Amino acid sequence: MQILNAQLPAVNDSEPPIWGETTANIGCGRNLGWWNGAEIWGEPFDPRDPRLRIEVTITAANSKKSKRWTAYGIRLGVLMQALICHRKRRQKDGPALVLGEIAPDQEHEDDAGRRLNKHVRVLYGCALDLDDDVFGDELRDLIAASGLLAVAYSTHSHLQPGKGERWRLVVFFLVPFDIETEGGLWLARLKWRSICDGLAAKLGVTLDPSRRDLAGAFYFPAYAPGAPHKSYVFGGDLWDWRKALEAFEDPRASRTTREPRDGAQWAPDGSYGGGGSRSLTEVGRALGRWSRDYATGFQVADAICDYARERVRSEDGPKIEIECPFDDGHSNPGDPTDRGCAAWNSGDADAPIFIVSCRHAHCQGKTPQDFLGRMLELQWLPASVLTDPAYNPETH
Numbered sequence: 040m041q042i043l044n045a046q047l048p049a050v051n052d053s054e055p056p057i058w059g060e061t062t063a064n065i066g067c068g069r070n071l072g073w074w075n076g077a078e079i080w081g082e083p084f085d086p087r088d089p090r091l092r093i094e095v096t097i098t099a100a101n102s103k104k105s106k107r108w109t110a111y112g113i114r115l116g117v118l119m120q121a122l123i124c125h126r127k128r129r130q131k132d133g134p135a136l137v138l139g140e141i142a143p144d145q146e147h148e149d150d151a152g153r154r155l156n157k158h159v160r161v162l163y164g165c166a167l168d169l170d171d172d173v174f175g176d177e178l179r180d181l182i183a184a185s186g187l188l189a190v191a192y193s194t195h196s197h198l199q200p201g202k203g204e205r206w207r208l209v210v211f212f213l214v215p216f217d218i219e220t221e222g223g224l225w226l227a228r229l230k231w232r233s234i235c236d237g238l239a240a241k242l243g244v245t246l247d248p249s250r251r252d253l254a255g256a257f258y259f260p261a262y263a264p265g266a267p268h269k270s271y272v273f274g275g276d277l278w279d280w281r282k283a284l285e286a287f288e289d290p291r292a293s294r295t296t297r298e299p300r301d302g303a304q305w306a307p308d309g310s311y312g313g314g315g316s317r318s319l320t321e322v323g324r325a326l327g328r329w330s331r332d333y334a335t336g337f338q339v340a341d342a343i344c345d346y347a348r349e350r351v352r353s354e355d356g357p358k359i360e361i362e363c364p365f366d367d368g369h370s371n372p373g374d375p376t377d378r379g380c381a382a383w384n385s386g387d388a389d390a391p392i393f394i395v396s397c398r399h400a401h402c403q404g405k406t407p408q409d410f411l412g413r414m415l416e417l418q419w420l421p422a423s424v425l426t427d428p429a430y431n432p433e434t435h
């Protein structure tokens with residue numbers, strides 16, 4: 040519990056009011072008072088609200104890059120307190136959390152404690168990063184108008200040299216988002232993107248599409264020495280995320296024809312076919328035998344999102360754009376804005392197997408096995424993904 044002890048203010052949560060006496064005046068849509076440095080807003084915020092005593096699970100670590108993430112049970116009100124109390128910290132990286140339970144992988148000991156999408160079991164809330172998108176007063180009004188129970192706080196980058204306003208908004212769910220109940224990892228990931236988009240739409244803000252990860256983590260509030268910082272707390276409703284899925288369709292359920300799909304254009308010469316024998320590289324050909332058993336079901340995009348998150352440049356629907364593993368051979372090596380390479384899980388493109396494909400001339404003719412083999416060679420992915428049931432659901 041060191042992480043939480045370091046983060047949480049001392050609170051007595053045995054009996055209500057767990058928030059202690061605030062200077063709140065009951066009212067609507069206006070500043071209700073202050074609590075421990077946070078402005079309290081909303082309609083009306085009641086520190087004795089029984090929902091603040093709901094037990095949720097969060098998973099936390101001392102750094103976003105940690106491989107030792109630990110799940111903790113915590114009352115919602117205590118969590119909200121932790122999310123409005125800024126800590127002074129020189130560097131941006133520090134204690135971080137996921138708003139849900141991440142359970143270790145029993146089968147792969149190397150993965151235990153890692154923050155992977157496939158380890159996420161249930162989520163209790165959703166966090167949005169708002170960078171130069173809305174400004175303090177406007178953000179406050181948007182959240183108050185949404186009627187949601189929420190906290191918002193300035194992040195470590197807020198108003199730092201060369202940066203504008205940086206806010207993080209956190210809302211909490213009326214019912215937990217359970218990965219198994221929502222159809223397992225693959226479907227839950229798609230639904231989660233719709234939920235993040237739905238929340239952004241409800242608030243009228245735009246969202247960076249690369250930040251819609253089940254295992255997405257964010258920092259507890261912190262500020263650089265001398266930097267301005269602020270938090271808000273809003274009374275309101277727990278969010279019923281199911282409303283954001285009313286128009287959601289399972290892309291697999293609606294697939295009735297073999298019409299060319301998005302992925303087809305990425306491999307116009309049919310280079311995704313074959314068992315890897317047509318691969319151009321040694322590392323690609325080495326996957327030939329594996330391909331015969333696994334390539335038709337391999338969830339390459341899921342594996343990349345879990346193990347090589349920093350290589351993902353956009354995640355919009357089933358297609359993810361990534362850094363090309365052969366980037367060093369491109370005419371523009373090292374260009375982080377290059378969007379020439381993309382990946383689809385098997386079943387998400389009109390192709391018999393998974394697809395990784397790149398538009399650069401240097402990569403013409405390379406097969407998905409070439410790209411996958413290179414990713415293994417570069418250690419973007421561990422070899423265990425090749426047979427891990429999480430990424431091979433149809434083979435197990």
Ligand SMILES: [Zn+2]
Pocket residue numbers: 363364365366369379380397398399401402
């Ligand atoms: Zn390439």
